[in-house]
Amino acid sequence: MASERPGIIVTGVGVISPAGLGTARLWEAMAAGKTYFDQPESDGLPWPTAAVDSSEISWPAGRSWANASKYANQSARWAVAVSRQALEQAGISGEADDVRGGTIMAVASSGDELSDVIPQLASKFRHDSRPLVKFLHDEVPDYSYIRGIPSQLGQFVSMASGFRGSNVAAYGEAAAGGTGALALAARLLETGELDRVLVVGVGAPLTVTGMAAFDQDEPFGTRATTGSGPFDAERSGTLAGQGAAAVLLERADAAVGSALARFLGCEVLAAADLPTAAGLAVDAVLTTADTTPGAWWAHGAGSVRLDRVEAETVLSRLGTVPVTGSKGTVGNAFECSALIDTALAVESLTRGEVPPVGLLGRPDPGLGALDPVIGEPRPLPPAATVLLTALNQGTEATTAGALVLAAAGGPTRQPEREQA
Numbered sequence: 001m002a003s004e005r006p007g008i009i010v011t012g013v014g015v016i017s018p019a020g021l022g023t024a025r026l027w028e029a030m031a032a033g034k035t036y037f038d039q040p041e042s043d044g045l046p047w048p049t050a051a052v053d054s055s056e057i058s059w060p061a062g063r064s065w066a067n068a069s070k071y072a073n074q075s076a077r078w079a080v081a082v083s084r085q086a087l088e089q090a091g092i093s094g095e096a097d098d099v100r101g102g103t104i105m106a107v108a109s110s111g112d113e114l115s116d117v118i119p120q121l122a123s124k125f126r127h128d129s130r131p132l133v134k135f136l137h138d139e140v141p142d143y144s145y146i147r148g149i150p151s152q153l154g155q156f157v158s159m160a161s162g163f164r165g166s167n168v169a170a171y172g173e174a175a176a177g178g179t180g181a182l183a184l185a186a187r188l189l190e191t192g193e194l195d196r197v198l199v200v201g202v203g204a205p206l207t208v209t210g211m212a213a214f215d216q217d218e219p220f221g222t223r224a225t226t227g228s229g230p231f232d233a234e235r236s237g238t239l240a241g242q243g244a245a246a247v248l249l250e251r252a253d254a255a256v257g258s259a260l261a262r263f264l265g266c267e268v269l270a271a272a273d274l275p276t277a278a279g280l281a282v283d284a285v286l287t288t289a290d291t292t293p294g295a296w297w298a299h300g301a302g303s304v305r306l307d308r309v310e311a312e313t314v315l316s317r318l319g320t321v322p323v324t325g326s327k328g329t330v331g332n333a334f335e336c337s338a339l340i341d342t343a344l345a346v347e348s349l350t351r352g353e354v355p356p357v358g359l360l361g362r363p364d365p366g367l368g369a370l371d372p373v374i375g376e377p378r379p380l381p382p383a384a385t386v387l388l389t390a391l392n393q394g395t396e397a398t399t400a401g402a403l404v405l406a407a408a409g410g411p412t413r414q415p416e417r418e419q420a
Contacts (some may be wrong), residue, residue: 037049
């Protein structure tokens, strides 16, 4: 007996970025050629960062939210804000319990507060006579127990959405984690366990310790001027960013919201090395989607090595297609970067055009027949499909993700047939 996979659609997206609140705001900033990098002046760090202005981000009103606010750090506030954007776009109020809806979080493996505390504890313990267990009990701040609960951020997202079907977290996969969370959401929808899943990612500001650790593994870029962007011949490293994003996926046959785009396939894979993982992930989604995308939304790290791996992977499979990326505008927000790019790709499909790559002056001829969007947006063909790729940061990274989206009126994924 044959069975069909249900269609999956995107019905809501939300973004917080250095460009402000909302996906449209960031897309239009890219279209206008704006960038948001500031060089720190007080701490002497050599790495430019694109920072979020939190003054626009509000916390929900009401007694339960007032009580919850004492447990909510910056990441929680960002997660709730992008969730509400996506839910509002889909016409979901979040006031009623929805056991057919669930949440999946793509977040860092450590909390914002502990990122600075742990190096201090490690240094202090070297000269402390107490047993480790006693030392940690005495010295670790109380709030760490709240932050240590798996998917604690998901509890706040569940409050905002009213979704009670799941609260799952995908921790620690810098950049590819967003595609991993989306792939898990798709599986929950395809199996019929849930009708809708809100996927939320938060890329909190990196601490000095965190930036130094990343830079030792694979150097960050030290300038944010034209010529330092993704795929540029003069690029010299990833530029750091921060932000949050939410993507609401629903089964087409049970959707509350209207389709913004069709979700044709998503995969995240680890392999012996990053080029192998990237190739396997792209092959998997192209097979599942059963279509040839006409545009490519790249991870576009700005790393000499990662951009080369990504270009070789995609060009060998798609040939020359228009390519863009967001990291020359707002930097790499790591755990939520793929979700930010997914929201932007949905916005591009809705508008029918793709914005240019930020800080790109002269495309690297060593990357082959690359066709980056430069200067102004480029129109998409009718019923367009877009490939999105995400690569983990670091010289030892071996994880990559990919997904394919189609315009709302475009092709649907061909059903898979199973013989009973």
